[in-house]
Amino acid sequence: MKRHLAASALVFAAGAASAQEVGTTLPDAVGRVAPALQAYSENGLFGKVWAGEELSTRDRALVTFAALTTRHETQNLATFTELALDAGVTPAELSETITHLAFYTGWGNATAAAEAMAPVFEERGIAAADLPGAQPELLPLDEEAEAARQENVSGNYSAVSQGVVDNTEQMLFLDLWLRPDLAPRDRSMVTVAALIAAGQPEQMTFHLNRAMDNGLTREEAGAMLSHLAFYAGWPRVFSALPVARDVFESREN
Amino acid sequence: MKRHLAASALVFAAGAASAQEVGTTLPDAVGRVAPALQAYSENGLFGKVWAGEELSTRDRALVTFAALTTRHETQNLATFTELALDAGVTPAELSETITHLAFYTGWGNATAAAEAMAPVFEERGIAAADLPGAQPELLPLDEEAEAARQENVSGNYSAVSQGVVDNTEQMLFLDLWLRPDLAPRDRSMVTVAALIAAGQPEQMTFHLNRAMDNGLTREEAGAMLSHLAFYAGWPRVFSALPVARDVFESREN
Amino acid sequence: MKRHLAASALVFAAGAASAQEVGTTLPDAVGRVAPALQAYSENGLFGKVWAGEELSTRDRALVTFAALTTRHETQNLATFTELALDAGVTPAELSETITHLAFYTGWGNATAAAEAMAPVFEERGIAAADLPGAQPELLPLDEEAEAARQENVSGNYSAVSQGVVDNTEQMLFLDLWLRPDLAPRDRSMVTVAALIAAGQPEQMTFHLNRAMDNGLTREEAGAMLSHLAFYAGWPRVFSALPVARDVFESREN
Numbered sequence: 161m162k163r164h165l166a167a168s169a170l171v172f173a174a175g176a177a178s179a180q181e182v183g184t185t186l187p188d189a190v191g192r193v194a195p196a197l198q199a200y201s202e203n204g205l206f207g208k209v210w211a212g213e214e215l216s217t218r219d220r221a222l223v224t225f226a227a228l229t230t231r232h233e234t235q236n237l238a239t240f241t242e243l244a245l246d247a248g249v250t251p252a253e254l255s256e257t258i259t260h261l262a263f264y265t266g267w268g269n270a271t272a273a274a275e276a277m278a279p280v281f282e283e284r285g286i287a288a289a290d291l292p293g294a295q296p297e298l299l300p301l302d303e304e305a306e307a308a309r310q311e312n313v314s315g316n317y318s319a320v321s322q323g324v325v326d327n328t329e330q331m332l333f334l335d336l337w338l339r340p341d342l343a344p345r346d347r348s349m350v351t352v353a354a355l356i357a358a359g360q361p362e363q364m365t366f367h368l369n370r371a372m373d374n375g376l377t378r379e380e381a382g383a384m385l386s387h388l389a390f391y392a393g394w395p396r397v398f399s400a401l402p403v404a405r406d407v408f409e410s411r412e413n
Numbered sequence: 414m415k416r417h418l419a420a421s422a423l424v425f426a427a428g429a430a431s432a433q434e435v436g437t438t439l440p441d442a443v444g445r446v447a448p449a450l451q452a453y454s455e456n457g458l459f460g461k462v463w464a465g466e467e468l469s470t471r472d473r474a475l476v477t478f479a480a481l482t483t484r485h486e487t488q489n490l491a492t493f494t495e496l497a498l499d500a501g502v503t504p505a506e507l508s509e510t511i512t513h514l515a516f517y518t519g520w521g522n523a524t525a526a527a528e529a530m531a532p533v534f535e536e537r538g539i540a541a542a543d544l545p546g547a548q549p550e551l552l553p554l555d556e557e558a559e560a561a562r563q564e565n566v567s568g569n570y571s572a573v574s575q576g577v578v579d580n581t582e583q584m585l586f587l588d589l590w591l592r593p594d595l596a597p598r599d600r601s602m603v604t605v606a607a608l609i610a611a612g613q614p615e616q617m618t619f620h621l622n623r624a625m626d627n628g629l630t631r632e633e634a635g636a637m638l639s640h641l642a643f644y645a646g647w648p649r650v651f652s653a654l655p656v657a658r659d660v661f662e663s664r665e666n
Numbered sequence: 667m668k669r670h671l672a673a674s675a676l677v678f679a680a681g682a683a684s685a686q687e688v689g690t691t692l693p694d695a696v697g698r699v700a701p702a703l704q705a706y707s708e709n710g711l712f713g714k715v716w717a718g719e720e721l722s723t724r725d726r727a728l729v730t731f732a733a734l735t736t737r738h739e740t741q742n743l744a745t746f747t748e749l750a751l752d753a754g755v756t757p758a759e760l761s762e763t764i765t766h767l768a769f770y771t772g773w774g775n776a777t778a779a780a781e782a783m784a785p786v787f788e789e790r791g792i793a794a795a796d797l798p799g800a801q802p803e804l805l806p807l808d809e810e811a812e813a814a815r816q817e818n819v820s821g822n823y824s825a826v827s828q829g830v831v832d833n834t835e836q837m838l839f840l841d842l843w844l845r846p847d848l849a850p851r852d853r854s855m856v857t858v859a860a861l862i863a864a865g866q867p868e869q870m871t872f873h874l875n876r877a878m879d880n881g882l883t884r885e886e887a888g889a890m891l892s893h894l895a896f897y898a899g900w901p902r903v904f905s906a907l908p909v910a911r912d913v914f915e916s917r918e919n
Contacts, residue, residue, distance in 0.1 A: 186777065187777050187778075187780060187781050189777075189780045189781040189783070189784035190776075190777050190780045191794060192780075192784050192787065192788070192793075192794050193760075193761055193764070193780045193783045193784050193787050193792075193794075193797070194761045194762075194764050194765050194776070194780055194797065195761075195794050195797055195798070195799055195800060196761070196762070196765045196797075196798055196799065196800050196845070197761075197764060197765040197768055197776060197777075197780070198800075199799075199800030199801075200765065200768065200800075200837070201773070203800075204833075204837060205773065209829075209833075212829065214829070228774060231738070231772065231774060232484070232485070232486065232738070233738065233774040233775075233778070234488075235740075235774075235778055235781075236774060236777070236778075254446075255446055255447045255448075255449070255450075256447075256449070258446070258447050258450060259447050259449045259450040259453065262450055262453065262643075263642075263643075263646070263647050264646055264647055264648060265646040265648075266484065266643070266644055266645050266646040266649075267454070267458065267643050267644055268481060268484060268486040268488075268489060268644065269486075269646075270443075270447070270450060271439065271440050271442075271443050271450075271489070272440075272486070272488055272489075274440060274442045274443045274445075274446045274447055274450065275440050275442040275488075277442070277446045278442035278445050278446050281445065281446050282445070286446075287445075288444060288445050288446075288448050291446070291447065291448055291449075292448070292449055293448055293449065293452075294448060294449050294451075294452030294453075294456075295452075316654070316655075316658070317654045317658065319658070319661070320635055320638070320654055320657050320658045320661060321635035321636070321638045321639050321654065321657070322635070323462075323465065323467070323635065323636060323638070323639025323640075324635075324638055324639045324642055324650060324651075324654065327457075327462075327639060327642065328647070331453070331457055332647070339449070354646075354648075355648060358612065358646070358648065358649075359612060359864065359865060359866060360612060360648045360649070360652065362652055363648040363651055363652060382826055382827035382828070382829065382830075383827070383829060385826070385827045385829070385830055386827050386829030386830045386833060387829075389769075389830055389833065390768075390769075390772070390773050391772055391773055391774065392772050393769070393770055393771040393772040393775075393860075393864070394769050394770055394834070394838070395770060395771075395860075395861060395864065395866045395869040396772075396864075396866070397830060398830075398869055399866060399868055399869060401822070401823050401826055401827065401830065402822075404826050404827070405822070405823065405825070405826045408825070408826060485737070485738070485739065487741075507699075508699055508700045508701075508702070508703075509700075509702070511699070511700050511703060512700050512702045512703040512706065515703055515706065515896075516895075516896075516899070516900050517899055517900055517901060518899040518901075519737065519896070519897055519898050519899040519902075520707070520711065520896050520897055521734060521737060521739040521741075521742060521897065522739075522899075523696075523700070523703060524692065524693050524695075524696050524703075524742070525693075525739070525741055525742075527693060527695045527696045527698075527699045527700055527703070528693050528695040528741075530695070530699045531695035531698050531699050534698065534699050535698070539699075540698075541697060541698050541699075541701050544699070544700065544701055544702075545701070545702055546701055546702065546705075547701060547702050547704075547705030547706075547709075548705075569907070569908075569911070570907050570911065572911070572914070573888055573891070573907055573910050573911045573914060574888035574889070574891045574892050574903075574907065574910070575888070576715075576718065576720070576888065576889060576891070576892025576893075577888075577891055577892045577895055577903060577904075577907065580710075580715075580892060580895065581900070584706070584710060585900070592702070607899075607901075608901060611865065611899070611901065611902075612865060613865060613901045613902070613905060615905055616901040616904055616905060
């Protein structure tokens with residue numbers, strides 16, 4: 161991952177270059193029907209927000225990709241796939257991200273993302289054989305944390321839906337979350353991005369804590385909120401802010 | 414409806430056949446950019462979840478169709494229309510489902526679903542004349558329950574929007590809900606599926622109770638939650654679980 | 667704006683004409699797979715709801731456009747753009763609306779709307795030069811209200827995300843909201859419509875109050891809720907009703 165971050169640092173060495181690259185994501189039609197929106201995009205979003213140093217360009221690209229997948233914005237997703245790859249997100253990481261988001265935002269969002277990504281992967285010569293398979297060697301499990309999670313979920317919901325309880329344990333926490341080709345910190349980051357984009361702050365406490373346990377800094381989390389305001393809309397972020405504040409405060413003690 | 418259930422039992426006699434049929438809903442692109450997602454689909458979702466006996470394949474197909482319509486996943490909806498028809502959902506029931514969902518998840522979701530369904534209906538020789546018309550003979554009204562509902566809504570919201578109060582009574586509860594070509598139990602089931610898929614657990618208490626009054630069992634409701642986790646995303650279901658638990662518990666007394 | 671309202675009054679002089687014009691928004695496929703939905707559309711939604719006098723046709727068209735943009739319903743958005751223009755919404759107002767909604771429901775919704783609108787604008791000879799630019803002369807700022815807002819947001823969230831706090835002030839309240847080509851009342855109206863359509867009643871109190879401060883009447887707000895039930899789905903409106911009631915009641919004292 162560090163190698164890719166370094167590569168990304170070259171590609172996006174200057175703010176101007178970054179803005180230019182990110183600028184490819186703006187459809188031409190915008191300038192024709194909303195010149196002001198074009199200006200906000202170029203001067204504000206691409207020129208300033210994406211260049212913000214609190215969060216790497218690589219992370220911004222991954223978080224944006226996760227948000228757009230969650231919102232089923234397939235139209236423009238090929239361009240954001242290219243942007244993410246150019247910014248140092250690996251094909252394996254993108255592949256894992258949509259697999260992860262199939263569970264966290266619904267199968268149809270992930271399969272539609274796959275359809276948008278496939279031509280980009282093909283053009284760049286990325287084949288299925290290069291991507292993570294079904295049964296990699298899993299990361300070690302934090303057994304204590306998992307026992308606590310499972311006891312909590314099972315105690316609350318076994319009488320409602322044993323299927324949810326079992327699948328959550330077997331498919332998600334004993335398998336998906338332990339897949340090695342997306343770092344736990346990144347897995348958590350895309351999960352939080354998906355929750356913000358989907359308007360589910362009520363599910364964010366567990367996952368933002370987990371993200372920070374896995375290495376996401378408070379500064380990065382704050383910058384992610386600021387970044388996502390543009391892609392998920394201000395109100396989504398304003399509903400997430402009080403949850404983030406509570407999580408931050410709870411970790412101070 | 415029972416005839417169709419029997420037909421479906423033939424089509425989906427074996428788990429393998431079911432998985433094969435459901436497998437047609439997975440775009441080829443998935444295997445090219447996310448082999449792991451393909452494996453989760455084939456082994457987990459299609460091979461195990463869809464084969465689960467707590468909820469009939471016919472119900473799973475109807476619930477999935479309702480969730481995808483709610484999420485405006487039009488890309489793949491023709492395939493899910495075929496799947497639903499093959500699983501024993503009648504054309505009349507699908508027609509009523511999108512009419513119902515026009516009110517419960519927005520006109521544009523229903524009209525986009527109609528556009529996805531039309532080629533399938535045409536190919537199978539299903540014409541408008543075969544489908545429920547505008548003014549069928551309505552089911553009998555439970556006057557006591559409706560009076561209580563109307564008094565509650567009118568008392569709370571007449572001063573806010575008399576239009577909502579009146580349309581809810583006249584168009585929904587004295588008309589739409591009494592249309593005979595989708596059984597009340599199924600009408601409630603697709604409503605609950607839509608609320609889960611749209612992320613509106615706060616509106617679920619009334620409709621899950623109604624669904625269970627109309628014959629949906631607790632086991633079926635639990636299996637629906639487990640099934641929808643895949644199509645609406647885990648967090649949607651985790652936000653619905655506490656509501657379902659409260660409804661289940663309130664009905665025990 | 668008044669001139670446009672007058673023009674719209676001509677176009678939509680009779681309820682029948684209005685229903686006919688609005689009827690262009692219904693895809694043909696609906697009649698083929700759901701005759702009942704076609705009947706509800708023509709008799710209920712187009713013939714009665716759109717003709718309701720509590721909210722002007724021009725406002726209904728603008729509010730619907732905002733809701734569909736928020737829901738990423740791009741398929742049908744060109745037709746709704748034409749409807750809005752015919753109902754007296756100016757090209758400048760539509761241009762400002764998507765610019766505004768870029769911030770309030772996410773960049774991708776606004777840019778997708780731009781792509782749907784562009785062919786309509788081109789066909790009608792509306793060029794970028796006719797539309798509001800990046801730096802118009804701004805409306806005067808209510809400094810007291812803005813100081814209170816900023817103190818509140820900054821006090822709550824500076825420690826979480828200074829980026830959100832700063833962008834909210836600099837880009838939204840000292841710039842976007844002061845742009846003159848969409849009246850403050852309309853800007854608030856599309857914001858509230860977007861919040862209802864996105865299922866974010868928890869963000870509505872501030873904006874509905876602001877809308878009413880800016881001239882939206884209680885009757886218009888109630889009619890907007892009733893209208894949006896059809897386009898955003900009944901449950902979205904039922905979750906917004908208690909918030910609207912609280913806002914109405916709080917303004918009585």
